[in-house]
Amino acid sequence: MESTSFIERILRGAALSLIVIFFLFPIFWILLMSFQTNEEILRIPPSLFFTPTLSNYAALITGKLATVSGTLDIAFMKNLWNSVLLSTASVAIALALGVPAAYAFARFKFRLGEDIAFTLLSFRFAPPLLVLLPLSLYFQALGLTDTYVGLIWVYQLIALPLILWIVRGYFEDISPDIEHAYRVAGHSWGRTFLRIAIPLARPGIAAAGLLAFIFCWNNFVFALILASADKQPVTVGALAFVTASGIQYGQIAAAIVLSVTPTLALALYAQRYLVEGLSLGAVKG
Amino acid sequence: MAALELRSVSKAFKASKVLDSVSLAAEEGEIVCVFGPSGSGKTVLLRLIAGVEQADEGSIMLEGRDVTDTAPEARGVGMAFQNFALFPHMSAFDNVASALTARRASPEAIRGKVEKIARLLKIGHVLEHAPRELSNGQKQRTALARALVADPKILLLDDPLRNVDAKLRYEMRLELPALLRTSGSTVLYVTQDYKEAMALGDRIAVLLDGGVAQVAKPADIYREPATLGVARLFGDPAINLVPVQPLASPSGPKIGIGGASLSLPASYAHAIGKRCMLGLRPESLAVEAQPSQESFDVDLVAATPLNEKTLLLLRTADGRELLASEPNADEAPRRHGPAFARFDANAVLLFDAANGRRIAPQSA
Numbered sequence: 001m002e003s004t005s006f007i008e009r010i011l012r013g014a015a016l017s018l019i020v021i022f023f024l025f026p027i028f029w030i031l032l033m034s035f036q037t038n039e040e041i042l043r044i045p046p047s048l049f050f051t052p053t054l055s056n057y058a059a060l061i062t063g064k065l066a067t068v069s070g071t072l073d074i075a076f077m078k079n080l081w082n083s084v085l086l087s088t089a090s091v092a093i094a095l096a097l098g099v100p101a102a103y104a105f106a107r108f109k110f111r112l113g114e115d116i117a118f119t120l121l122s123f124r125f126a127p128p129l130l131v132l133l134p135l136s137l138y139f140q141a142l143g144l145t146d147t148y149v150g151l152i153w154v155y156q157l158i159a160l161p162l163i164l165w166i167v168r169g170y171f172e173d174i175s176p177d178i179e180h181a182y183r184v185a186g187h188s189w190g191r192t193f194l195r196i197a198i199p200l201a202r203p204g205i206a207a208a209g210l211l212a213f214i215f216c217w218n219n220f221v222f223a224l225i226l227a228s229a230d231k232q233p234v235t236v237g238a239l240a241f242v243t244a245s246g247i248q249y250g251q252i253a254a255a256i257v258l259s260v261t262p263t264l265a266l267a268l269y270a271q272r273y274l275v276e277g278l279s280l281g282a283v284k285g
Numbered sequence: 286m287a288a289l290e291l292r293s294v295s296k297a298f299k300a301s302k303v304l305d306s307v308s309l310a311a312e313e314g315e316i317v318c319v320f321g322p323s324g325s326g327k328t329v330l331l332r333l334i335a336g337v338e339q340a341d342e343g344s345i346m347l348e349g350r351d352v353t354d355t356a357p358e359a360r361g362v363g364m365a366f367q368n369f370a371l372f373p374h375m376s377a378f379d380n381v382a383s384a385l386t387a388r389r390a391s392p393e394a395i396r397g398k399v400e401k402i403a404r405l406l407k408i409g410h411v412l413e414h415a416p417r418e419l420s421n422g423q424k425q426r427t428a429l430a431r432a433l434v435a436d437p438k439i440l441l442l443d444d445p446l447r448n449v450d451a452k453l454r455y456e457m458r459l460e461l462p463a464l465l466r467t468s469g470s471t472v473l474y475v476t477q478d479y480k481e482a483m484a485l486g487d488r489i490a491v492l493l494d495g496g497v498a499q500v501a502k503p504a505d506i507y508r509e510p511a512t513l514g515v516a517r518l519f520g521d522p523a524i525n526l527v528p529v530q531p532l533a534s535p536s537g538p539k540i541g542i543g544g545a546s547l548s549l550p551a552s553y554a555h556a557i558g559k560r561c562m563l564g565l566r567p568e569s570l571a572v573e574a575q576p577s578q579e580s581f582d583v584d585l586v587a588a589t590p591l592n593e594k595t596l597l598l599l600r601t602a603d604g605r606e607l608l609a610s611e612p613n614a615d616e617a618p619r620r621h622g623p624a625f626a627r628f629d630a631n632a633v634l635l636f637d638a639a640n641g642r643r644i645a646p647q648s649a
Contacts, residue, residue, distance in 0.1 A: 177370035180337040183357040184364045185431065186387030199374045 027260075033253035041249045056254035065243070065251065072243060075229060076255060079237030084262060086223075086233055087216040089152045091209055094159035099205060102164050103197055106171035120164055123157045128221045131157075136225055146228045154222045159212035166211070170204030171197060210270045214263055234259040287346070288313040288471040289334070289439055294343030296329055303329050305495040306343065313438075316465055316472040317500075318486030320479060322518065325492045327475040328367065331441045334473065335364045347439055358387065363437030363470070367444045369428040371416040377427045378403075378412040384435040402434045405464065422453045433468055440470040446481065458484055479519045483507070491515050509634075513641040516564050516634060522596060522608045525565040528638060531557045543601030545581035550630050552646030561644065564634030570609035571627045572597055572619075580625040583607070588619040595619070599626055 004012075033041050035052040059065050065072040104110075105117050135154065136145065144150030174197060182192045198205070220235045227236075238255055241248040287310040296304040303326040311317045319327045332338040334345055336357030344353045352360050363384065371380050378399055385395045403409040406426040411419055419427060429445060446454045462485055465472050476482050482489045483503040491498045491506065491514075499511035510516035516524050529540040531549055538549040538557050549556075573580065583599040586606075590596075590613065597609040597619065609626065635644040 175368065175370060177366045177368055178372060180332075180335070180357070181364070181366055181370040181431070182372065182383060184335050184337065184360075184362060185384040186358045186361075186435070187383070188358055189356070191387075196372060 030253045030256050033249060034257045036250055036253075038246070038248060038250050041253075056250040057258075059251055060254055060258065065241075065248065072240075074237075074240045076234070076237055076240070076258075078230060079232055079234045080259060082231060082237075083217055083233035083235070083259065085148065086151050086155060087213050089148070090155035090159050090216045091163075091213045093152065094156055094163050094212055095205065095209055097156075098160050098163035098208075099167055099198070099201075100193075102167035103171050103193060105164070106168045107176070117164070117168070120161045124161050128157075132221060132225050139226055145226060146231055148231060151223060151227055151231065154226060155216050155219065157222075158215045158219060162212045162215065163205075163208040166208035167201055167204050170201040174200045206270050210267060213266060217259075217263055287311060288315070288348055289473065290346040291330075291334070292344045292346070294330075294333060294340045294345060296326070296333060296338065296341050302495055304333075307492075307495075307497055308343075309490055309497055309500065311471050311473065313471055314469055316462070316474060316485060316487045318482035318489045319473060319475045319492055320482040320486075320489050320518070321477065321492035323477055326495055327477070327492050328443055330492065331364065331443050331473060331475055334360075334439070335362055335441055336360050360439075361437060362439040362441055363432035363435060364441040365428045365432040365443060365445045367447055367475075369416075369424045369448070371424060371427060371431075373416050376413050376415055377408060377419065377423075380416065380427055381412075381430045381434050384431050388435065398434055399430075402430045406430050406433075421449050425449050425453075425457075433464075433470075436468065437470055440465070440468065440472045442472065442474045444475050444477065446476070446478075461485060480521070483519075491518065493518075509643065509645070510564075511643055513562060513564075513636045513643075516636070516643075520566060522567050522610065524634070525567065525570070525607045526636075527563045527565065527605060527607075529561050529563045531559070531561065531635075533557050543581050543583070543603050543605065545602075547579055547581060547628075548630060549633065549635075550646060552648055553635055553644070555647050556635055556644050559644070560638040562636040562638050562641075564636060565607070565628050566632060566634075567596070567608045567610040568594075569629040569632035570599075570607065571629075572599065572609050572611065573625050573627065574620075576625045577627060579630070580627040583624055583626045585619060585621050585624045588621070599624070 032048070032050075034056055035054070036050050037053055037055065040050045060074070060076045063074055063077060065074045105113060139145045139150055142150075144153070178200070179192050179196050182196045183189065187195070217233070218235060219233070223232050223236045229237075234255065238252060238259075241252045241255065289309075289311040291307055291309045293306040293308050294304060295302065295306050307326075307330065309317070309330075319330060321327050329338060333340050334347075336352070336355060340353060344351055346352070347360060347362070371377075372383065375383070381399045381402065382395050385398060390398075399412070400409065403412055406429060408423055408426045408430060411423050411427075414423075416424060416427070425445060425448065429442075432440060432442065446457055449457070458481060465485075474482075474485055476485075483506075486503055488500055489503055489506050490500045491511075493512075493514045499506060499515050501509075501511075506515065507519050510519065513526070517526075527542060529542070531538040531540050531553060533539075533554075534546075536548060537551040538553050539546050540549055540563060541547070542563075572583070572585065576582075582602050584601075585597060586600050587598040588595055589598075594610045594612055597611065599607045599609060601607060607626070635646075636642065637644055
């Protein structure tokens with residue numbers, strides 16, 4: 001590192017800044033929009049200077065959307081809560097099912113094992129719209145339409161394959177001898193799984209859980225078709241801002257800021273698990 | 286009752302048979318070195334005893350108890366893995382203690398035992414370190430401590446010195462026998478270094494081609510190897526092998542090397558006419574400047590001085606290469622060129638060329 005010249009460092013800094021600006025500018029612009037009224041957003045040319053207002057956030061939190069043609073009731077906070085509930089529950093269930101399954105696929109060779117694993121992965125290939133029609137019919141028959149349980153179940157299509165395949169790879173990377181050593185030391189199979197395999201695969205489990213959470217959070221079509229207003233997450237709830245009297249850009253921006261915050265916070269928190277290189281020095285390389 | 290007994294145990298992976306009907310027994314407190322070239326199934330044998338792998342056939346008895354179908358945690362063995370297999374997310378202390386926590390000992394008792402074994406293995410000062418902070422030697426000692434700490438009746442050591450540097454290996458080779466004696470365990474020690482096997486083992490079990498070729502005391506294995514394969518594995522430099530066919534003569538059996546007719550002891554009379562391999566240990570070959578009775582012509586091609594001995598490369602009249610070794614003396618260095626070799630007729634080994642088995646001398 002000491003060998004890098006001054007010019008090289010300047011160039012590297014400039015390149016990094018460019019990339020950061022390119023990717024973060026839209027988010028920055030949305031953040032600015034969320035503090036402006038619709039009129040300020042739509043003026044031409046756009047300007048960086050405006051008098052900030054909290055009216056967008058106020059409207060979202062109180063649930064009263066003031067438009068030209070009167071006040072509309074919106075359920076944004078309810079939608080946000082739905083998103084949290086649906087994503088958290090889905091990921092929790094997917095982890096509870098997927099992590100043991102991933103371990104089984106990684107450690108044991110059984111009949112049809114690879115086929116089952118691949119079938120689970122294939123859920124990710126199918127376009128959601130293709131499965132939605134039959135699914136909605138089944139859900140009506142089963143009485144699962146417009147229930148949290150139904151949505152969480154469908155979200156397993158998103159979360160379970162992801163967790164299964166990512167975590168499986170991490171389990172496969174753990175030397176079986178480490179687990180063997182723990183068993184020879186007198187510990188049962190179950191304790192070995194809990195005390196050795198899971199802690200060692202934790203970076204993978206954290207990464208898979210985070211990704212699954214983000215995918216669940218961002219899902220749109222499943223919730224649009226299978227749930228009605230009071231069970232819908234923010235992704236669908238944002239449609240309410242397209243009103244008869246125009247599109248409420250300010251509120252949409254504020255809604256985006258509010259709905260990005262939980263996933264961002266989670267990603268920042270989980271980051272330290274993602275980079276944790278626990279397996280280092282475990283066995284002689 | 287043997288502390289450990291394998292009864293015709295077989296194990297195959299896919300199509301290849303790694304162990305073919307292996308039987309082996311070890312008495313209580315005995316150190317048995319399992320020795321063989323890499324790929325001979327030594328590690329698999331240990332893993333079968335530990336219960337980490339399942340035998341296809343045969344049974345495994347520990348102290349008279351059939352444990353063939355017992356889970357590894359219920360077998361009560363201690364094992365040190367070749368790759369150490371330390372738990373990377375636990376401190377060295379917890380690694381060692383893991384063999385005790387399963388037995389529901391009190392925290393004070395665990396601490397006491399761990400610290401005692403750590404002192405013995407000189408890792409007391411690194412107990413709070415994570416495995417990645419340990420040197421290779423410390424890792425290896427931690428793995429050994431983990432295997433030893435619970436005083437297992439059966440101790441399985443899978444080439445524990447393989448992955449440590451030469452200096453430490455030498456040190457541990459001196460320390461280990463005393464350590465293993467104090468533990469009182471029955472030890473199965475896997476190694477592919479014949480010197481290690483000779484230094485540590487009460488007996489050596491030689492594993493070759495999936496079977497036990499010979500089980501004997503170290504000195505006996507060296508002096509009286511059961512087969513050609515075993516003879517080849519022991520000794521550095523390796524044993525010289527010369528195809529011969531003993532012939533009858535009035536003064537006893539004779540063999541021909543490089544045109545010379547040399548005598549074998551009369552006790553080999555029953556080998557007359559058989560196609561044989563003559564095994565000559567390099568140290569039983571003497572090289573002299575003057576011909577004598579029973580010597581044969583050789584060409585001294587190279588002399589390589591090692592620390593305590595000199596290695597001589599000889600070529601016989603019919604072009605065969607032989608190695609001789611002689612203790613370093615303060616004589617003038619060997620002159621290359623024609624010389625005369627003589628072997629100690631009582632130290633020769635004779636093997637049946639057809640099946641590789643040793644032909645033992647028969648007293649008349």
